[in-house]
Amino acid sequence: MDAKPRDILTRLAREVRRRVREQIALVVGEANACSYCLAAHTASGKRAGLTEEDMKEARRATSDDEKEQTALVFARKVVQDRGVVPMPMWNNSAGPATMGRLARSWPTSR
Numbered sequence: 001m002d003a004k005p006r007d008i009l010t011r012l013a014r015e016v017r018r019r020v021r022e023q024i025a026l027v028v029g030e031a032n033a034c035s036y037c038l039a040a041h042t043a044s045g046k047r048a049g050l051t052e053e054d055m056k057e058a059r060r061a062t063s064d065d066e067k068e069q070t071a072l073v074f075a076r077k078v079v080q081d082r083g084v085v086p087m088p089m090w091n092n093s094a095g096p097a098t099m100g101r102l103a104r105s106w107p108t109s110r
Contacts, residue, residue, distance in 0.1 A: 006078060018048045020068055023058035024075045030059040031079035 022045040029037030038059070045055050057063055061072040 008074075019045075019050060020071060022048045022050060023054070023063070023068060024071060026055055026058040027061050027072045027076050028079050031076050 022041055025041040026038065026045060029041055042055055045058070050058070054063075058072060061069075061076045063069040063072060
């Protein structure tokens, strides 16, 4: 059974480092225009070791790290398109920077 984009994002959010979870929360808060979410996850992001620049980039779904960038773009796409994400973005066979490959390869250190 193929995983749905939301399931992949949920699994990723559970398994990735706290820093990346906060980056994902920031891009989702930005996509939802939720000032409460942005304020809360900015504070949490600081505690997770994110710099001000890291948090600004996360809100724009950008990062110097390819895996973080992929996760942020995917998270924003899920929110913007209400879960309808093109198959190449999360299909395991679509390339090195897809969510399927990312979900299997991401380090799970806290």
